[in-house]
Amino acid sequence: TIRASSESLLRIINDILDFSKIEAGKLELEEQPFDLRQCAESALELLAPFAAQKNLALVLLMEAAIPPSIVGDVTRVRQILVNLLSNAVKFTPQGEVVIEVTRYSDEAEPHELQFAVRDTGIGISEESRHRLFQSFSQVDASTTRKYGGTGLGLAISKRLAELMGGRIWVESDGLSGKGTTFFFTIRAKSANFPLPVYLADNVVLRGKRVLIMDDNATNRRLLTQQSQAWGMVPVVATSALAVLEWIKRGDRFDLAVLDRELPEMDGETLAAAIQSYRDASMLPLIMLTSLGGRVSSMPSTFSAMVTKPIKVSPLYNAVIGVLAQQSARSKSHHN
Secondary structure (H helix, E strand, O other): HHHHHHHHHHHHHHHHHHHHHHHHHOOOEEEEEEHHHHHHHHHHHHHHHHHHHOOEEEEEEEEOOOOOEEEEHHHHHHHHHHHHHHHHHHOOOOOOOEEEEOOOOOOOOOOOEEEEEOOOOOOOOOOHHHHOOOOOOOOHHHHHHOOOOOOOOHEEEEEEEHHHHOOEEHHHHHOOOOOOOEEEEEEEOOOOOOOOOOHOOOOOOOOOEEEEEOOOHHHHHEEEEEEEEOEEEEEEOOOOOHHHHHHOOOOOEEEEEEOOOOOOEEEEEEEHHHHHHOOOOOOEEEEEEEEOOOOOOOOOOEEEEEEOEEEEEHHHHHHHHHHHHHHHHHHHHHH
C-alpha cells in the first residue's frame, strides 16, 4: 500500500512539474536518434503486468514503411504512449489494446508518423470527449474515484505532440465494448542508426513455411506480417483441430508458433498431439506465453519460448535459433 501510494504521488508530482514546465514554455525536447520499435515495445512492457491481470492482449503493429529509427525525444514519445496505454488498459475490462504505427503522409523528410492506441473498452461519449484534453479534467467526477489519476496525462500528451510538430485526437462511438482510439502524430527525420538484426535479409528464413496459431486476431496479424517481412510463408490456423488435420494430412511446415493459452485445448496439449504425428526435430515448436501465466520452465515439447506482448527481436532470435538447430540435426542425419 505504501509503495502504491508513493508511486501515485510521484506520478502526480511529475505530471504537475511537466505541466508547469510546458506552461512556462521551458520544456526542451531532445534530438537524438532512437529505435522507434524499441521505444513502443518498452511502453508495452511497462503495462504488460496490468494487462495480464485482466487477460488483455497487448499488440504492437508497425507498418513496413516506417523508418526503423528517427531523430527525436524517445522519453517524450514513450511518455505519450504510456499515458494512452495506461488509460486504455484502465478502461478496458476485456479484449485487447493495440498500438498501430503508420506513415500519416508520404511526403519526404521530416516524416509525419501516426500512432493509434486502440482499445476494446468502455468508450467515451461525445459530450465527454471535448473535456478530455483540458488540464485537470477527467470524463466525470466518478472517474477519479474509480480509476484515480490527475486528469493531466492527456493535457500533457497533447502539448508534447504539438511540441513534436503533431497533434492528438480521439475517436469513439461511445459504446461499451467498441472502445476508443486515441491518435497522435509527430514529425521526425529518419536517423542513420545501425539497422537492427531482425531487419536484415536472412537466407535461413526465406521460403520457410511457418504454422501460426493464436486465438487473438491482432496477434495473428502481427505474426503474419512479421514472418512475411522475413520472406517466410505463414499458414494461419484459428483452431487447434484444423492444425491437427493438416499435420495428419502430412502438410509440410518448417516450424510452428503456438499460443500457450488456447480456448479449445492449451498449447501444451496441442504440442503433444502434434508430436504424436511429427518428430520434434522435424517440426520445432515455439511457444507464445503471456507474462500473466508465468511458466517456471518450458515444456519439453517446445524448442523455444517467446513471452507476450510479442517483441520482434526475441521472436526473431527464437525462429533463427530453432531453424539453426534443425538444419544442424538434418546435416548430422545425412552424414
